[in-house]
Amino acid sequence: MHSRPKLPLHQEPRADYLQKVTGAAIFASDVEVPGMLHGKILRSTVPHARIRNIDTSAALALPGVVAVLTGADMKNLPGTANRWGLYLRDREVIAIEKVRYVGDPVAAVAAVDESTAEEAVEAIVVEYEPLPFVTTAKEAMAAGAPLVHEDMDKLKDFYFRGEANPVSGTNIFQHYQYNAGNVEQAYDEAAQVFEDTFSFPMVFHFAMEPHVSVADWKQHSLEIWSGGQTPTAIARVCSEILGIPLACVRVHSPYIGGGFGGKASVKIDPLVAALSWKARAPVRVCLSIAESMLTCRRLDAEITVKTALDATGRITAKSIAAVLNGGAFSDTGPAIAIKAAIRAIGPYRIPNLRLESHGVYTNTVPGAAFRSIGGPQAVWATESQMDIMAHACGIDPVEFRLLNMADKGQTIKPDLRPLDVDMRNLLRKAVETLEALPEMKGPRRRARGVAVGVSDPGIMPIGGATVRLRADGSVNVSANSVEIGQGNRGVLRIIANKMLRQPLRMIASSEPDTLLAPYDWGTGASRSTVIVGLAVQMACEDILRQVGETAATVLGGSPHDYRLEEGRIEGPDGAISIIELLRRFNGMTAGEFLGIGRVNPETKNGAFKLAPLFWETSAGACEIEVDEGTGNIRLVRVGGAADLGFVMNPKAAEGQDEGAMVMGLGHTLFEEYIYEDGQVVNGTLFDYRVPTMEDVPFHVGTTLIESLDGPGPFGARGGGEGAILPVAPAVANALFEGWGVRIKELPLTPERVWRALKTAKIAADKQEGRHHGFQD
Known part of the structure; x- marks a missing residue:
């Protein structure tokens, strides 16, 4: 549903539809180069250890094996660096002296075919000296915690306004702080003060096409066919590592089978380029889904929100304290830590504001950019607490948000561009969209929840x-x-x-x-x-x-x-x-x-000097039902609204927002990495649950608003990420609305919901003098 201006713009289906549905489209994983070898990677099986020895003799003796790359080769690379990063130069082409997580590349093989390369990888013997490890941010920040990185080589950023602020001698690679007004005085003078802590899980991007790269090194040039999202950054990093002028590094970007941020910045291309250099031949490396799960993921987080209200229910102060687990390498983590704090503000007027966030190294899969970086973590916390406060004040959750919303043109953080979207209209449109969808009858109780989100794209x-x-x-x-x-x-x-x-x-x-x-x-x-x-x-x-x-x-x-x-x-x-x-x-x-x-x-x-260039915004409303016997949540109807300024292709834009909503169901209901003894124990698609067609709500509606005042062509704003923001809090708010249980930890798995329902029932029965047996 959308209302667009009468502009002389032709519409037709996307040109790539036919290519993709007929199999004619060439993706990065389809690329073949004459004389191409196939590469496989040996990965660490321990979370933290010094490498004492790597014996590659058996691998090199296998017929068809052309080259084996290890950390010992790094000193011979012709470039000026064997590490790279966006903010901190902390990522090695391949592990040199120690490994920092289970999955860290230790050796790579180039062979005539994949089966030979796999056999060679299995023949390599690595001797490790185990070191103490940490897998949670809390462990990593504790006094005396083992250091994941002994030194931090800070870079001038080239991606995002804002630099890394690491704390020397700790595992903290980013410490961000911001203060406006007098927060403590506002707490002292408040009618009510609320403090709540929320947790958000590690989740996997799960692009349909895994990470893939084909590299062809020659004496004075390098050509890459990459499955990455950032070809110029890939060219820059590989130029530095292999000592080839940037003008002689050529990166092609064929169709990519999904990215969602997991293929942003630079991932496997330097390793593949180095393997091509060692083999003196073109090399293709295509990871499995299990390997991609060991390459990058969304940062898990714990966020504490403390908010003060006056007697009318208006917010007078807020403090955000966010701690994010960035894994073994910082990647985009310094930016994500900042964004999580900013995006937790929400679209609200807050005269006294305090933000603090920490990005922390651990011995886990490296964190990376993921659809609206830091946003889902932040909005989950803020919008859950907004409902908590609305119910405590006896105000309808929609009205409570409308009461506190900033007007279009007002600032929500003084050093950022004023809010450029009418958020009140957006929230009302989301509710109207939900109500316009067909009603469904069923035996189970149903309830509704709402949430809104704003993000400041790091463009x-x-x-x-x-x-x-x-x-x-x-x-x-x-x-x-x-x-x-x-x-x-x-x-x-x-x-x-x-x-x-x-x-x-x-x-x-x-x-x-x-x-x-x-x-x-x-x-x-x-x-x-x-x-x-x-x-x-x-x-x-x-x-x-x-x-x-x-x-x-x-x-x-x-x-x-x-x-x-x-x-x-x-x-x-x-x-x-x-x-x-x-x-x-x-x-x-x-x-x-x-x-x-x-x-x-x-x-x-x-005008483009001031960040953000635009605010990406979203409002969502949902209707759920719960199987009280199992705790399973099912979404029945979902309505969303977004202001895209001007919509180039309405159907494609709706598809992007509805896709973001479905993706958000993953971290809301079931997705999470599970770690035991430093290892991911659900690192395959047999064990790691992602949304399928069975999880899509019965009815979905999207309203696209065209205000024609964005900074892009014809007044356009960016889109496709914002709709992921309201999903988790809207579902959790609906759960409280209908069943009276407030869960502050994602995902809302059937077991977690069932236990909350049982605990609430026991408490209610005790209050009324009834007793029910309940065992774990």
């Missing part, structure tokens, strides 16, 4: 695109924004279609290629439509300027007299084809118009 406002208008009116768009399933290549085509008025069938969007396309950070943080889309729009404006000037030169008059239409230029004296205009101007039937678009912090008179 680096640097990007570029080129657009070529050919003589026949066909158009090619080139950018390094990666297609991971969200449809950004189609969005770029739509922008070119609207700007240049050429039919969509004549517009192509090229595969990202760092050798050919302009610099762009990649895909993530809801940035593609806003940053890359704006660059495409600017490139199209450049073409329109050139067309007008060329027509005026050839035909006379002013450039403003001419308008580009399908395959032709309209002017005061009629139309001329593009090819005829080029022939007359160039003196031969040749040429094209090349437009260049660049976005940087000075774009729009410096």
